[in-house]
Amino acid sequence: MAGAYATFNHITDYMGFEGLLSDEEKMVREAARDFVNKEVLPIIEKHAQDQTFPAHLIKKMGELSFYGPSLPEEYGCAGLSNVAYGLLMYELERGDSGLRSFCSVQGSLVMWPIYAYGSEEQKRYWLPKLAAGEVVGCFGLTEPDFGSNPGGMLTKAVKEPGGKWRINGTKMWITNGTVADVAIVWAQTEDGIRGFLVEKGTPGFSAPETHGKWSLRASVTSELVLEDVIVDEAKSLLPNVKGLKGPLGCLTQARYGIAWGALGAADASYQCALDYALNRIQFDKPIAAYQLQQEKLAWMVTELTKGQLLVLQLGRLKDAKKFTPAQVSMAKMNNVNVALEICRKARTILGANGILDEYPVMRHMANLESVYTYEGTHDMHTLIIGQEVTGLPAYR
Amino acid sequence: MKILVALKQVPDTETKVKVAADGRSLDPTDVKWITSPYDEYALEEAIRLKESAQAEVTVVTLGDDKGKDVLRNALALGADNAILLKGDGQGDAFAVASALAAFAKDKGFDLILAGNKGMGGDNSAVGPMLAELLGWAQANVVVKLELSGATFRAEREIEGGSEAVEGSLPAVITAQKGLNEPRYASLKGIMAAKKKTIEEADATGLPAASAWSALTLPPARPEGRKLEGDAASQAKSLFGLLRDEAKVL
Ligand SMILES: Cc1cc2nc3c(=O)[nH]c(=O)nc-3n(C[C@H](O)[C@H](O)[C@H](O)COP(=O)(O)OP(=O)(O)OC[C@H]3O[C@@H](n4cnc5c(N)ncnc54)[C@H](O)[C@@H]3O)c2cc1C
Numbered sequence: 001m002a003g004a005y006a007t008f009n010h011i012t013d014y015m016g017f018e019g020l021l022s023d024e025e026k027m028v029r030e031a032a033r034d035f036v037n038k039e040v041l042p043i044i045e046k047h048a049q050d051q052t053f054p055a056h057l058i059k060k061m062g063e064l065s066f067y068g069p070s071l072p073e074e075y076g077c078a079g080l081s082n083v084a085y086g087l088l089m090y091e092l093e094r095g096d097s098g099l100r101s102f103c104s105v106q107g108s109l110v111m112w113p114i115y116a117y118g119s120e121e122q123k124r125y126w127l128p129k130l131a132a133g134e135v136v137g138c139f140g141l142t143e144p145d146f147g148s149n150p151g152g153m154l155t156k157a158v159k160e161p162g163g164k165w166r167i168n169g170t171k172m173w174i175t176n177g178t179v180a181d182v183a184i185v186w187a188q189t190e191d192g193i194r195g196f197l198v199e200k201g202t203p204g205f206s207a208p209e210t211h212g213k214w215s216l217r218a219s220v221t222s223e224l225v226l227e228d229v230i231v232d233e234a235k236s237l238l239p240n241v242k243g244l245k246g247p248l249g250c251l252t253q254a255r256y257g258i259a260w261g262a263l264g265a266a267d268a269s270y271q272c273a274l275d276y277a278l279n280r281i282q283f284d285k286p287i288a289a290y291q292l293q294q295e296k297l298a299w300m301v302t303e304l305t306k307g308q309l310l311v312l313q314l315g316r317l318k319d320a321k322k323f324t325p326a327q328v329s330m331a332k333m334n335n336v337n338v339a340l341e342i343c344r345k346a347r348t349i350l351g352a353n354g355i356l357d358e359y360p361v362m363r364h365m366a367n368l369e370s371v372y373t374y375e376g377t378h379d380m381h382t383l384i385i386g387q388e389v390t391g392l393p394a395y396r
Numbered sequence: 397m398k399i400l401v402a403l404k405q406v407p408d409t410e411t412k413v414k415v416a417a418d419g420r421s422l423d424p425t426d427v428k429w430i431t432s433p434y435d436e437y438a439l440e441e442a443i444r445l446k447e448s449a450q451a452e453v454t455v456v457t458l459g460d461d462k463g464k465d466v467l468r469n470a471l472a473l474g475a476d477n478a479i480l481l482k483g484d485g486q487g488d489a490f491a492v493a494s495a496l497a498a499f500a501k502d503k504g505f506d507l508i509l510a511g512n513k514g515m516g517g518d519n520s521a522v523g524p525m526l527a528e529l530l531g532w533a534q535a536n537v538v539v540k541l542e543l544s545g546a547t548f549r550a551e552r553e554i555e556g557g558s559e560a561v562e563g564s565l566p567a568v569i570t571a572q573k574g575l576n577e578p579r580y581a582s583l584k585g586i587m588a589a590k591k592k593t594i595e596e597a598d599a600t601g602l603p604a605a606s607a608w609s610a611l612t613l614p615p616a617r618p619e620g621r622k623l624e625g626d627a628a629s630q631a632k633s634l635f636g637l638l639r640d641e642a643k644v645l
Contacts, residue, residue, distance in 0.1 A: 010428070023465075024590050027472060031581040065583040078583035088583070 032091035040095035062133020068111035076128035083315035086260035093261035097367035098219030108254035110137030138180035140171035157187035177222025195238040259331035266339035273346035303338040326388040333381035434511025437571035458485035471589035483599030493525035494601035512570035523570035533563035
């Protein structure tokens with residue numbers, strides 16, 4: 001019985017957060033919430049236990065325009081505000097971080113770079129299909145020896161005669177890799193780092209799945225292996241960006257969504273813990289009546305509330321095109337960190353039940369361990385903020 | 397073809413209902429309002445007819461400003477036009493039916509779809525009254541609807557079986573669970589709804605024929621009881637309780 005405690009109808013709203021949303025933003029949240037309650041919560045524990053992604057939802061989410069929804073309508077997208085997009089991520093991750101990761105990758109790490117760096121033909125060809133969920137994409141930046149420091153990547157693309165490129169290298173920890181129809185592969189060239197669209201089935205390209213994860217178990221993670229892969233320049237090379245700022249620009253988009261999403265997982269765990277604490281009787285009283293448990297609940301709801309207001313302000317800045325990547329770093333760093341801590345505290349409130357899949361808490365907690373690390377580790381974002389305020393980079 | 401869908405805004409089933417101080421109305425604080433689920437089937441059927449038969453779908457609700465939420469939601473799902481009839485949408489069924497009839501009359505609708513009842517109130521009265529006031533054919537509690545030309549064929553659930561009703565348009569059809577599976581609002585639909593406007597008009601029609609005189613909540617459920625003693629004596633007292641108190645044995 002998955003998530004008996006997870007179908008709460010209301011977002012946790014301590015500080016009048018909902019009152020700050022437009023009608024359309026509220027509707028987006030409700031639509032996503034409805035979808036998650038009916039389509040995700042009943043099945044997600046089993047998928048996490050079985051280590052499978054709920055692939056039957058890919059098309060459905062496309063029909064609801066969940067992929068790249070803030071990109072323009074002319075490419076088959078919904079043209080949402082950034083705040084509405086954030087609310088979508090919040091609700092999806094209230095379901096599962098794996099589901100939100102799928103959408104983050106498809107929208108922010110695949111559709112966004114095609115939109116921002118691609119040729120008009122590439123945009124017209126790929127964006128409508130990706131928006132509809134007819135094809136799946138993945139984003140290959142991280143390598144076995146280059147994680148936090150992707151600028152050192154070894155994957156190499158060399159220009160060949162006849163408008164072709166030859167790519168060699170290995171990517172690791174790539175979400176959706178095995179199921180993707182197209183990979184965005186970042187590689188060193190004579191001109192610095194460039195992005196390439198590599199289609200599934202291209203000779204020399206394979207994407208074996210990574211097994212044995214205790215986190216993001218309802219999400220596919222893979223290696224990308226490129227051995228003398230030959231691609232066509234016009235089809236494959238993203239023409240409009242050179243250098244590390246290409247992939248970093250995508251990550252800024254995705255991190256923005258993650259800062260919202262992590263709170264969804266935290267909200268689910270907080271509500272579950274609150275409900276549990278009110279109903280669990282020990283020593284003749286609900287455990288919610290004891291100061292130690294109240295301290296946890298008070299901390300959880302306070303951090304959740306602060307996190308909501310932080311991302312809302314960031315979203316408003318982003319809608320006004322006035323945000324900086326360092327601001328996104330703060331939101332990602334803070335919100336994922338507090339979300340993970342909220343889930344851990346929730347786990348303790350549930351006692352032994354906290355480790356069971358009858359409650360969503362431990363799944364969310366384990367998921368957030370990945371979220372804490374991917375898209376720039378907590379530490380790296382701390383150092384980015386440190387650099388922002390001191391002017392001194394401490395990570396190299 | 398022109399279709400009108402009548403939508404009612406009702407308290408969410410998850411709302412903990414409280415009686416207001418007057419003892420005969422609902423305390424609106426903390427109530428979350430939603431579209432009555434039976435009306436969602438009606439709306440879905442209308443949108444499917446829009447897709448299969450190019451129908452134009454108008455949605456109407458009787459209520460106050462917050463009624464715009466159900467209209468906006470209907471626009472996001474694919475309705476073409478939306479009208480807020482300003483008046484009391486929560487009270488007497490006859491007054492509601494007469495306001496809807498006054499609005500719908502002479503507008504050239506071929507079909508009015510509504511839920512077979514408003515969730516919570518459960519009167520099942522507005523649809524049939526509306527048909528009578530308009531002098532139209534009707535079929536209620538419908539689980540399957542087919543239109544051809546100026547006629548309809550509706551299947552309805554009856555005790556122990558189903559019944560098919562045929563009639564001519566214009567008609568009022570009230571929807572039952574099973575008629576269809578309502579879709580989710582897509583984000584594109586929500587954005588498209590932003591560009592549509594909600595018209596407003598004051599409700600006209602006949603005055604209420606009845607009013608709520610009292611509203612009471614069911615008595616609180618007694619607390620669970622714990623049986624004491626060893627297994628044998630627990631079984632004995634359980635047997636006694638089932639026989640003498642619950643009277644199920
Ligand atoms: C489930 C999952 C999915 C992922 N999906 C993708 C994907 O789709 N595409 C993709 O490209 N990547 C993906 N990643 C990879 C992810 O982005 C990297 O794991 C992340 O960037 C960290 O790299 P690393 O694991 O190599 O850790 P490392 O960089 O080796 O870091 C290890 C530790 O050292 C710390 N550290 C590193 N450098 C410094 C420094 N200068 N100063 C202080 N501390 C430092 C880090 O904070 C961390 O604590 C995914 C990862 C996971 C777990």
